[in-house]
Amino acid sequence: MLGDVAIRRDGRAEALGGRLERTLLAVLLARAGRPVATDVLTDALWGDRPDPRSGQRLQLQVHRLRRKLGESDRLTLGPAGYRLRVESGELDAERFESSVERAVGIAARRDPRGAAAALRAALELWRGAPFTGVDLPLLDDWVHRLVERRLVALETLYEAELARGRHTEVVAELIQRVREHPLHERFHALLMTALARAGRQVDALAAYRAARETLVRELGVEPGEELRALERRVLDGESLGPGGTAGPGGRRGDAGRAEVPAQLPLDVRTFVGRGAELAELDGLLASAPAAVAALSGTAGVGKTALAVRWAHRARERFPDGQLYVDLRGYGPDRPVAPQDALAGLLRSLGLEGAALPQGLDERAARFRTLLAGRRILLVLDNAHAVEQVRPLLPGAPACFTLVTSRDTLAGLVARDGAHRVRVDRLPAADARRLLRELLGTRVEAEPEAAEALVHQCVRLPLALRIVAELIRSRPALGLTALTGELAERQGALDLLDIEGDPHTAVRSVFSWSYQRLDPAAARVFRLLGLHPGRDTDAHAVAVLAGLGLRETRRCLDVLLRAHLVDQTGDGRHRRHDLLRDYAAELAESTDPAAERAAALDRLRGHYLYTASAAMDVFAPHDYAHRPKAPPPAGPLLTFAGHEDARRWLDAERANLLEVTRHADPTFVTSLSETVHLYLRVGGYFDEAITLHTRALRAARAVGDEFAEANARRVLGTMMNLWGADPDAVVGHFQRALAVYERAGDRSLQASVLNGLAGVRLRRGELPAAMREFERALELNGAAGNWRVRCALLVNMGRTLRTLGRLDEARHRLESVLELCASHGDKAVEANTHCVLADVHTRLGAEAAAFDHARRGLALARESGYRQIEALCLGKLGTLHRNRGELARALDLHGEALDLARAVAESELMVEAMNTLAGTHAAAGEPARALRLHEEALALAVEVGERVAQAHSHAGIGDMRARLGDHATARAHWRRALAGYEAGSLPLAAELRARLDAQDPPRA
Incomplete structure (x- = not known):
C-alpha cells in the first residue's frame, strides 16, 4: 500500500495491469478483511455512470486479480460483497503503523536512544505516500491517516535525537524536512532548536524569519505560539539545551516559574484488584x-x-x-x-x-x-x-x-x-479481598457470612464499603446476624426490582445503613437529598434541617462514619450521586411536601441573607441598591474581613447558582442584585451571565419591569467587560434606561448612561463617551446619589487623562476626594488617588504623584479592592521606572500583573501587561517587552478594547524597531496611529511625526 500499489508473493513482485486493477486492489486493501459492496467497487472503477455491463466487467477484473494473488480463497464473494483476506503482518502499512506505535511508546518511557533507533527502523518501511498512482476520494482518509502517522514518527524521531544531544547531526535532515513540508510549523521549531543548541543563534533566527515569510505568503497567517516563543527565547539568550525543549511546556509567568496544574483527587486508600x-x-x-x-x-x-x-x-x-x-x-x-x-x-x-x-x-x-x-x-x-x-x-x-x-x-x-x-463488578476473589482489607479478622472468623455479604452487595465496591462501616460500628454482633438482617431488607426491596437491576442491592445496603441512624441523623440525611449543590457546609445543613450548629455537626459526623457522606479537604460535605438519589427518594416518601418546601425556603433564605452579609464586608460601598433579606432561623454566619467574605462566596458560588434554578422569581432577582459585584470583580463571567439571565427571565415571567431593568443593567455591565457584542450590550442598557426613565429614578438612569459610556470607551470613541458622562452627571444632579456621582467623576477623570486634558482631569478627581471625605468611601477614594497619581506623573509633578499612588495603595488594601491595588502598584512602578530604579519597577509591575490576572478584568490585564513591557524595554530587554505587548494585543483584540489595541500596537512597533525589524515596526505604528486618531488621542501627533521621519518621501 505504501508507494505504488503492489503484490509480493514468494519474494517476487507480481506485475499489475492498468489503472482498473490497481484501483480494485487499493479499495480492497483499504477494507482488508471486510466485505466491500459491488456498487462501491463499480463506482470506484468507473464512476457513477450507469453501465448495464458493469457487473460483468467487475467480475473480469476480480478474476484477473485472483490470478495475481495466487490463492483462490484470498478474494471471495459473499452476500455483502467482495472480501480480501489479509493475514496479520502482510500489509506494509500495518507493519509501518505498528512499528511507529511501538517506537512512540519507547519515547514515552523517556528512552531517547531506543526510541530513535526504533523510529528510524520504522521509517525505513515508508516507500512513499499510500496508493501512489490511484486517485480516488474513497481512499483519502486512509492516505491522510498514514501520512499523519509518518509526520508524528518524524517529529518524535527528531525530539529523541535532540534529547540525545545530537543537534548538530540532525540539522541537515531537518533542513530537508522543512523543504518537504514548508507549512508544518513543528519542523521549523525543531530546526530552530537544533541550530540554537549548536550555537548557531543567527541561523536559528534566520530559520524563524524564513518560516514566517512562508506562512504569511502561503497562508496569510503569522507563526503560531511555539515558533514565536522560540524566537523570543533565542533573542533573550535563553538556553535551549535538554532542560528547555522545542515544544511549549507548562504555562509560565514572567519570573519563569512553570504553573503546572495538578488537580487529581486524593487516591483511594483501600483499593484492590483491577x-x-x-x-x-x-x-x-x-x-x-x-x-x-x-x-x-x-x-x-x-x-x-x-x-x-x-x-x-x-x-x-x-x-x-x-x-x-x-x-x-x-x-x-x-x-x-x-x-x-x-x-x-x-x-x-x-x-x-x-x-x-x-x-x-x-x-x-x-x-x-x-x-x-x-x-x-x-x-x-x-x-x-x-x-x-x-x-x-x-x-x-x-x-x-x-x-x-x-x-x-x-x-x-x-x-x-x-x-x-x-469496568465490571469486582470478581468474587477481589470482593472478598476488599472485605478483608476493610474488616480484618472478622472475615476469617465467619467465612460463610462474609461470602453472603459479598453476594448481597453484588460485588460493588461502594456497597461493600458501606456495609463494612456498619459492621465495624456494631462489634457486638456477628457477621451472620447482620447478613440475616440485610437479607430480610433486601427481600422487601426486591419487590421493586426491575429485571435484576443491581441498584436494588445497593439500595438495600443503603437502607440497612439508614435504618441504623438515629432519627435526627436520618432526617439530616434525607434533607441532604434536597440540597441542589454538589457540596455544602455545616451552616447550610443546619438551616436546611432547622437544627442548631452543634447538633448538625453531630449528625454529619454520624453520616461521615457511616460513609453516607464524604468530607472534602476543606471540611465541606458531599455525597455520592447514588446516595443523593436515595436520600431524595426517602425525603419524598417520608417527609411531607410542605416540610420539604419549608426546608428549601430556609436554605434559600440562608443563602440570600449570608450572601448579602458577605457582600456588606466584601463591597460595603456598592452604589447600587442591595436587597436586604431577613435573617433566617438558625445559626448565622459572620465575616471577619474581606478575605473571609470572599472565601465563603468562592466556596458557595456554584450553590448560589443552583438554588436559583427552580426558585421563586423574587429570590432569583434579589440574589442577582446581591452578588453581581462579587461576580464582576472575580471575573466569573459565565456564572454572572447565567445568574443575571435567569433574573431577567424571572422578572419578565412575573411582569416586574423594574427587576427586569436591574437584571439588564448588571447583565449589560458583565457582557461589556467580557467583550460581548456591543450592540447586544447597548440593547440591554437602553431597555433598562427606558424603565428607569418611566420610574423617574434619575440615579439609576445615570448609572446606565455610565455603562453606555463604557461601551463607547471600548470602541475607542472617547469624545462621545465624555458626552455620555456629562449627560449622566447632569441627570444625577448635585443632590443625587453620591456614589453614582463619584463613579462618573472618576471615569471622566480617567477619560480626560487619556485625552491629554490633564488639568480638567485633576479638577474632576479632586472634587471626588471632597465627596469621599464626607462619606468615608475608602474604595472610591483609593481609585481617585490612583488616577490622580497618573495625572500628576504626566504633569511632571513626581512628589505629588508618589503621594497619591501610595495613599491609593494603602486605601485599596484596607478596603480589599484588588483591582485598585493592581492599578496603584502599576502607577508606583512607573514612577520608579522614571527615576531609573528599574529593579523596583519590575517588581511592582510584576506584582500588578499578577493581581490583574487574579482579578481577571480584561482592561486591567492589558494595561498591566503593556506597562510591564515598558519597564522591560527600559531595562534593555526588548524581546521580553515584545512578548508582553503581543499578549496584551491578543487580549485587547479579543475583547474589543480599541485604545488598548493602539497602545499595544505602538509598543510592538517600538520593540520591533529596536530589534531591527523596521518594516514590521512601521506596520504596527500605522495601526496604532489609526486607533489614536479615531479616539482623538494626543498620542497621534507624536506617532505621526515618528512615522513621517521613518517613511521615505513620496515622489
Whole structure:
C-alpha cells in the first residue's frame, strides 16, 4: 500500500495491469478483511455512470486479480460483497503503523536512544505516500491517516535525537524536512532548536524569519505560539539545551516559574484488584499517542476510584500537568455543560476572566491550542453522554484523556477512536479481598457470612464499603446476624426490582445503613437529598434541617462514619450521586411536601441573607441598591474581613447558582442584585451571565419591569467587560434606561448612561463617551446619589487623562476626594488617588504623584479592592521606572500583573501587561517587552478594547524597531496611529511625526 500499489508473493513482485486493477486492489486493501459492496467497487472503477455491463466487467477484473494473488480463497464473494483476506503482518502499512506505535511508546518511557533507533527502523518501511498512482476520494482518509502517522514518527524521531544531544547531526535532515513540508510549523521549531543548541543563534533566527515569510505568503497567517516563543527565547539568550525543549511546556509567568496544574483527587486508600484494567490502560498509553480511554460501568462499581488510581500511577508520564473535571452526569442536578467545563479547564491553564472566549467552538479551539505541544492527562469523570465529552477532547498527540461514565459512549468509540474499558463488578476473589482489607479478622472468623455479604452487595465496591462501616460500628454482633438482617431488607426491596437491576442491592445496603441512624441523623440525611449543590457546609445543613450548629455537626459526623457522606479537604460535605438519589427518594416518601418546601425556603433564605452579609464586608460601598433579606432561623454566619467574605462566596458560588434554578422569581432577582459585584470583580463571567439571565427571565415571567431593568443593567455591565457584542450590550442598557426613565429614578438612569459610556470607551470613541458622562452627571444632579456621582467623576477623570486634558482631569478627581471625605468611601477614594497619581506623573509633578499612588495603595488594601491595588502598584512602578530604579519597577509591575490576572478584568490585564513591557524595554530587554505587548494585543483584540489595541500596537512597533525589524515596526505604528486618531488621542501627533521621519518621501 505504501508507494505504488503492489503484490509480493514468494519474494517476487507480481506485475499489475492498468489503472482498473490497481484501483480494485487499493479499495480492497483499504477494507482488508471486510466485505466491500459491488456498487462501491463499480463506482470506484468507473464512476457513477450507469453501465448495464458493469457487473460483468467487475467480475473480469476480480478474476484477473485472483490470478495475481495466487490463492483462490484470498478474494471471495459473499452476500455483502467482495472480501480480501489479509493475514496479520502482510500489509506494509500495518507493519509501518505498528512499528511507529511501538517506537512512540519507547519515547514515552523517556528512552531517547531506543526510541530513535526504533523510529528510524520504522521509517525505513515508508516507500512513499499510500496508493501512489490511484486517485480516488474513497481512499483519502486512509492516505491522510498514514501520512499523519509518518509526520508524528518524524517529529518524535527528531525530539529523541535532540534529547540525545545530537543537534548538530540532525540539522541537515531537518533542513530537508522543512523543504518537504514548508507549512508544518513543528519542523521549523525543531530546526530552530537544533541550530540554537549548536550555537548557531543567527541561523536559528534566520530559520524563524524564513518560516514566517512562508506562512504569511502561503497562508496569510503569522507563526503560531511555539515558533514565536522560540524566537523570543533565542533573542533573550535563553538556553535551549535538554532542560528547555522545542515544544511549549507548562504555562509560565514572567519570573519563569512553570504553573503546572495538578488537580487529581486524593487516591483511594483501600483499593484492590483491577489489575487487568490497569494493565489495559498502561498498554493503551504506551501504544497510542493521542489516546482516549472510556471507563464504562454501572453506578458504584468503582470507575472513579480506578481512574484516580491509574492517573496517580501515570502522573509522572505527564510532566505538563493533570486536569480533572467532574461532569456530574448523573444526579438530581443537570450535567455540566461542555461550555462551562471548558471555562474551568481554560482557567486552570491560565486563561482568566474576560479573556475566556464566549462560544463553545471558540473555547474548544482555544483549549486545544493551549494543549498543543504539551503532555497533559485529562480526567473527565462521570460523563453523561458523548456530546458532553467531545468538545473537551484535546487535539495534542501527547495528551491522554480518561473518561468515566455509566453510558457506553459508543459514539466516542466509533467516531473519535476511544478505547472502551469495561469496568465490571469486582470478581468474587477481589470482593472478598476488599472485605478483608476493610474488616480484618472478622472475615476469617465467619467465612460463610462474609461470602453472603459479598453476594448481597453484588460485588460493588461502594456497597461493600458501606456495609463494612456498619459492621465495624456494631462489634457486638456477628457477621451472620447482620447478613440475616440485610437479607430480610433486601427481600422487601426486591419487590421493586426491575429485571435484576443491581441498584436494588445497593439500595438495600443503603437502607440497612439508614435504618441504623438515629432519627435526627436520618432526617439530616434525607434533607441532604434536597440540597441542589454538589457540596455544602455545616451552616447550610443546619438551616436546611432547622437544627442548631452543634447538633448538625453531630449528625454529619454520624453520616461521615457511616460513609453516607464524604468530607472534602476543606471540611465541606458531599455525597455520592447514588446516595443523593436515595436520600431524595426517602425525603419524598417520608417527609411531607410542605416540610420539604419549608426546608428549601430556609436554605434559600440562608443563602440570600449570608450572601448579602458577605457582600456588606466584601463591597460595603456598592452604589447600587442591595436587597436586604431577613435573617433566617438558625445559626448565622459572620465575616471577619474581606478575605473571609470572599472565601465563603468562592466556596458557595456554584450553590448560589443552583438554588436559583427552580426558585421563586423574587429570590432569583434579589440574589442577582446581591452578588453581581462579587461576580464582576472575580471575573466569573459565565456564572454572572447565567445568574443575571435567569433574573431577567424571572422578572419578565412575573411582569416586574423594574427587576427586569436591574437584571439588564448588571447583565449589560458583565457582557461589556467580557467583550460581548456591543450592540447586544447597548440593547440591554437602553431597555433598562427606558424603565428607569418611566420610574423617574434619575440615579439609576445615570448609572446606565455610565455603562453606555463604557461601551463607547471600548470602541475607542472617547469624545462621545465624555458626552455620555456629562449627560449622566447632569441627570444625577448635585443632590443625587453620591456614589453614582463619584463613579462618573472618576471615569471622566480617567477619560480626560487619556485625552491629554490633564488639568480638567485633576479638577474632576479632586472634587471626588471632597465627596469621599464626607462619606468615608475608602474604595472610591483609593481609585481617585490612583488616577490622580497618573495625572500628576504626566504633569511632571513626581512628589505629588508618589503621594497619591501610595495613599491609593494603602486605601485599596484596607478596603480589599484588588483591582485598585493592581492599578496603584502599576502607577508606583512607573514612577520608579522614571527615576531609573528599574529593579523596583519590575517588581511592582510584576506584582500588578499578577493581581490583574487574579482579578481577571480584561482592561486591567492589558494595561498591566503593556506597562510591564515598558519597564522591560527600559531595562534593555526588548524581546521580553515584545512578548508582553503581543499578549496584551491578543487580549485587547479579543475583547474589543480599541485604545488598548493602539497602545499595544505602538509598543510592538517600538520593540520591533529596536530589534531591527523596521518594516514590521512601521506596520504596527500605522495601526496604532489609526486607533489614536479615531479616539482623538494626543498620542497621534507624536506617532505621526515618528512615522513621517521613518517613511521615505513620496515622489
